[in-house]
Structure formats: structure tokens, C-alpha cells
Amino acid sequence: MSADYYTSMIKPMLEGAQMTILLFLIAIVVSIPLGFVLTLAVKSSSKPIAWLAHTYIYVMRGTPLLLQLLVICFGLPMLPVVGEYLVLDRFTAACVGFVLNYAAYFAEIFRGGLISIDKGQYEASQVLGFNKWQTTTRIILPQMFRVVLPSVANESITLIKDTALLYAVAVPELLHFAQTAVNRDFTIMPFFIAAIIYLIMTLLLTLLFKWLERKFKFE
Template sequence: MSFDYIKSITMPLLEGAQMTVLLFIIAIVVSIPLGFLLTLAVRSSFKPLSWFAQGYIYILRGTPLLLQLLFICFGLPMLPVVGEYLVLDRFVAACLGFILNYAAYFAEIFRGGLIAIDKGQYEASQVLGLNKFQTLRKIVLPQMFRIALPAVANESVTLVKDTALLYAVAVPELLHFAQAAVNRDFSIAPFVVAGVIYLIMTLVLTIIFKWLERRFKFE
């Protein structure tokens, strides 16, 4: 196994890693705020909204992400009457599946963060004359974020690894190029290189979240 061979397979794998990173960025940017909105919906005094949010979280967390991706990519177009309007680009469908799935997980993380906040702080905010929005923005959100940050970091690392599921819906990402190289060259080296790329991505992500934890810990 020569250095030239490693170099020749690394470039296509890095091309596939771009798709992996793009999916991660889209999923994390959209699913975190959506997860927080779901948390607020669960805690809503409007019962139908709360029940809907709880049911959504239960279903999305209780079924495999792969099943959800397959349903969105291949199941939705098979629905009667409306199926022809639900044919999505594979990457768009995958993004939708990851966003919907991870929003449910982040919702539970944020719910735990809210529960951990002492009820006395809500009472103190009323004494200070803060309205609900001011209490949420100035008191609740900063504390919830600090409490939830380690769990968000763990879930984000899992998201990086779960992007390999794109392979199952024929989106050309990192694992797709690795498998193609293995089949072509009858060598396990592409799998090793792919593993190293995944490790680098998760390492960078871990460093970023560790920095965020240190920053918000002392604020």
C-alpha cells in the first residue's frame, strides 16, 4: 500500500465528506431551533398542541432513522393521490429526515434543561417585573443552554456518524465513495481512510463544543 495510492483515494473521499459536512450543517442549524420550539409546544397549556408535540417526539424517537429516511425517499411518492407531488431530490429528502429526527432528540434534551432550572428563578423574575418573554430570554434560555450543552454536543457527534445512512438512500457521501473504492481495488484501505476522516470531523466538533462549554461555564 503506497502513499500515492492513499493520496489517490483520499481526494474522492474528501469530495464525499463535503456532502457529509453539508448535511450536518443543514441538519444542526435547523433541527436545534425546531427542537426548542417542540419543547415549548410540549409545555404549552394548549393541550392539542402539547399532545401533538409529544406524539411527534414519541414517534420520531421510537422508530429508526433509517426507516424514516426510506419512508421519506421511497414511501411518500407511493401515497395515493398526493404521492406524485412528494417526490423529492434524494439529498433534500435526507436533509428533511435528519432534521425531523434530530429535532425530536433535541426537544427532549432541551426539556431536560428546562426542568433542571429552579422554579424559584421564575418567581424571582416576576418579583423583578420581567414579563414572560424577558424571563425566557434573559433567565431561562442562558441557563437551559448551559445545562443542555453537553448533551447537545454528544447528539451532534452522533449526527456526524449517522450521516453514513445517506449511503442507504443513494446519496454520494463519504461512505459511498469508500465502498466504491473498496469494490474497485479489493482493498480495505478506503475504509480506513474514511474512518480517519470521520474521526477528524468528530474531533473538530468535540473541540468546538468543549470550547463552548468552558466559555459558558464561566459567564
């Protein structure tokens, strides 16, 4: 196979990778703060709010992400009365699905981080005269961030691999163009190239989180 062939094959795959990265960035930027809000809801003194948050997390973590994407893309528009208002373009629907799903996972990660903070930290904050907001922002959250960072890194790497599910809802991402090239040229090489691109993305993400871990003195 000539260099021109590889160039013509890799170019659309790199364009698909841009869609993959865009979805990843949107999902991370939105789902992490939403996950923290869910964590606060779970710990709320209001039982209905805590119950709703627990139920949401259970449902989103207990059902496949692919099923959730299919429901959002194709199921919601079929609902009577309101269905016509829930029609989203495929990429927007996929973003919604990824954000809602990963927010539940990040919520559990943050909850575990908060549980790991010794209760003496809260008592010491009261002795120092900190109010609840100061205790949370200056003492609890920085410690929680250090604790959860490795888990957040692992979940983020999983997220960038899960973006391949866009293929199932007809969003033209990296795997879509790889499959198109395989079907067109009857060669498995595009799959290997797609794997290399995924490995490069996950490597860069891993290096980023390793740097963050060193910055916060994990190593």
C-alpha cells in the same frame, strides 16, 4: 501501493466528506430551533398541541432513522393522489429526514434543561418586574443553554456519525466512496481512511464544544 493511488482514492472521499459536512450543518442549524419549538409545544397549555408534539417526538424517537429516510425517499412518492408532489431529490429528502428526527431528540434535551431550572428563578423574575418574554430570554434560556450544552454536544457528534446512513439512500457521501474503492481495489484500506476522516470531524466538533463549555464556565 503508491502515493498516486492513495491520492486518487482519498480525493473522492474528501468530496464525499463535503456532502457529509453539508448535511450535518443543515441538520444542526434547522433541527435545534425546531426542537426548541417542539419543547414549547409540549409545554403548551393547549392539550391538542401538547398531545401532537408528544406523539411526534415519540414516533420519531421510537422508530429507526434509517426507516424514516426510506419512507421519505421512497415511501412518500408512492402515496395515492399526493405522492407525485412529494418526490424529492435524495439529498433533500435526507436533509428532511435528519432534521425531523433530530428535532425530536433536541426537543427532549431542551425539555430536560427547562425542567432543571429551579421554579424560584421564575418567582424571582416576577419580583424584579420582568415580563414573561424578559424572563424567558434573559434568565431561563441562558441557564437552560448551560445545562443542555453537554447533551447537545453528544447528540451533534452522534449526528455526524449518522450521516453515514446517506449511503443507504444512494447519496454519494464519504462512506459511499469508501465502499466504491473497496469493491474496485479489493482492499480494506479505504475503510480505515474513512474512519480517520470521521475521527477528525468528530475531534474538531468535540474541541468546538469543549471551547463552548469553557466559555460558559463548565470547567
